[in-house]
Amino acid sequence: MGTVHARSMDPLPMHGRDMGVHPDDMIEVQEAEHETKQEVLENKDVVVQHVNIEGLGRTKEDLLGYEISEVFDAKNLIDVSMKEPSVSLAVVTVCFGLPLPGADALPNGLDVTFEVTEMKRLTGSYNTMVGNNEGSMVLGVKLPNVFGRAEKLTFQFSYGTKETSYGLSFFKPQPGNFERNLTLNLYKVTGQFPWSSLKETDRGVSTELNFPLWRTNHTLKWEGVWRELGCLARSASFAVREESGHTLKSALSHTMSIDNRNSAIFPKKGALLRINQELAGYTGGDASFLKEDFELQVNRRLVWDSVLSASLWGGCLLPIGGRPSSIADRFYLGGPTSVRGFGMYSIGPQSEGDYLGGEAYWAGGLHLYTPLPFRPGRGGFGDLFRTHFFLNAGNLCNLNYGEGPRAHLQRLAECVRWSYGAGIVLRLGNIARLELNYCIPMGVQSGDRICDGVQFGAGIRFL
Numbered sequence: 001m002g003t004v005h006a007r008s009m010d011p012l013p014m015h016g017r018d019m020g021v022h023p024d025d026m027i028e029v030q031e032a033e034h035e036t037k038q039e040v041l042e043n044k045d046v047v048v049q050h051v052n053i054e055g056l057g058r059t060k061e062d063l064l065g066y067e068i069s070e071v072f073d074a075k076n077l078i079d080v081s082m083k084e085p086s087v088s089l090a091v092v093t094v095c096f097g098l099p100l101p102g103a104d105a106l107p108n109g110l111d112v113t114f115e116v117t118e119m120k121r122l123t124g125s126y127n128t129m130v131g132n133n134e135g136s137m138v139l140g141v142k143l144p145n146v147f148g149r150a151e152k153l154t155f156q157f158s159y160g161t162k163e164t165s166y167g168l169s170f171f172k173p174q175p176g177n178f179e180r181n182l183t184l185n186l187y188k189v190t191g192q193f194p195w196s197s198l199k200e201t202d203r204g205v206s207t208e209l210n211f212p213l214w215r216t217n218h219t220l221k222w223e224g225v226w227r228e229l230g231c232l233a234r235s236a237s238f239a240v241r242e243e244s245g246h247t248l249k250s251a252l253s254h255t256m257s258i259d260n261r262n263s264a265i266f267p268k269k270g271a272l273l274r275i276n277q278e279l280a281g282y283t284g285g286d287a288s289f290l291k292e293d294f295e296l297q298v299n300r301r302l303v304w305d306s307v308l309s310a311s312l313w314g315g316c317l318l319p320i321g322g323r324p325s326s327i328a329d330r331f332y333l334g335g336p337t338s339v340r341g342f343g344m345y346s347i348g349p350q351s352e353g354d355y356l357g358g359e360a361y362w363a364g365g366l367h368l369y370t371p372l373p374f375r376p377g378r379g380g381f382g383d384l385f386r387t388h389f390f391l392n393a394g395n396l397c398n399l400n401y402g403e404g405p406r407a408h409l410q411r412l413a414e415c416v417r418w419s420y421g422a423g424i425v426l427r428l429g430n431i432a433r434l435e436l437n438y439c440i441p442m443g444v445q446s447g448d449r450i451c452d453g454v455q456f457g458a459g460i461r462f463l
Contacts (some may be wrong), residue, residue, distance in 0.1 A: 007366060015021060029373065045108060046074070048112055049308060050110075051072070054113060059118055059148050063071075063148070064114070064116070066175045066176030066446070067176070080368060103412065118153070123186065125142070136163070139156045139159070140272075141155045141319065143397070149294050150175070151170065152170070153168075157204055166187070166190040168187070169183055169188075179217070181194070185207070187204055193232070193239075195300055195343070195344055196232075196327065196356065197231060198231070198234045202225050203225065204223060204225030205223075206223040209221075215258060216259075218257075221252070224248075224283075224285070228245075229243055229244050229247070231321045237354040239352075240351070248284070250280065250285035251281075253276065253277060253278040253279070255432050256275050257273065259415050263430070266308070266433070268307050271297060276294070278290070288319065289325055291316075291317045292317075293314065297312075298308070305371045306368060306369060307370075309369065312360065312365075313363045313394075315331055316359060316361075322430075327356055329458070332357050332358075333348060336364075336458075337459045340421065341421065341442075341452065342441055342451065343448075343449030347448055348395075348397060348398075360399045361396035364463075365391070366392075376393075384427045385424060385426055386425045387421060389422045390421060393416055393419075394416070395412050397412065397414075403437055417445065417448065419441040432458065432460050434458050437457070439453065
């Protein structure tokens, strides 16, 4: 029988045996028995009559049926491999042309066998994660394919420099369309926010539905969270102390994104548009607001492998029902991942040195990425680095929603902070990057904290 291996799928990784099939063995079989049949069938129309799946234990056959359904549309041996968008052939052998027994057998009929190896019932992982200027150690335990249809149950513990969390999640995809899936989460997160002299503990539950629609991806989410706010230091301002205590937030949110970039970390072309809406208070809780924010990024390849990138962020928060907004829900701006040259989240309203966030903001960036001078390590390690020239600007403030849109725009246009500089960027795989920049902050306002000179940043999302 011809032997192929199912593509590795998350959350149902099915690796070809460790692999049990070796190229040398397959070449021997091919040359000894089936060379003639392969030459004939490669130039002849064929019909896939039977498909066999070997190696299944707890996995349901109907799940893989979706994954291999297009094999039946193949017209020849080459087409067999081309008609498998969700299956990759580790080794192509030529037992496909053997005559099939039975009355329904055709002279050019194929009998295709998929050999799969299921993942272990319980797996563990240990890794480090880079967030926005924070590193974490992450321990995880996974139960893949719990009920046989690619479900996944995960427990994860994360310990970081400013945040500690643990959570339990259940992932359920739609067979045949893994981009359409449902996730349930139960979690506890404890974080420290020194720029606000604030510590926060969240205990919550959430459910997410992810699905593609035409060229867009959507996420519908409900989250219920019990938040405990407290002071991080005795020197915390009265405004922060006033926010301390327990709150309950129940919120519905929707995120729509279009992303055709060739890379999320070092994109050379393409664009990203992400729009998010969050409505809290109508499903319970004592936090009531409407929150809107967006992210736009456009990348254009230039000469000499250089890339020009432009980005724009913005958002506003509208309190509902006469209740003031919470320090935990407002926007924050400034730092090595947004408006460089300023301290972490140190732009906008503040009280006695504690930054309280704002209800409206905007930020924009213009970047030029180029290869390292003289291209050291080209084609290898050197391609992980880029030279970076940037111009950033932005503003964050509170709005009086009794005023009109023109007054809002005028307030956002006042006291604009901006900065420029240059540095080196390092890509960490396909998940994060590091920046070391020399920054020159401009438009500094009273109370802003600046970083005039060298600034280091690590994270996933950068302006």
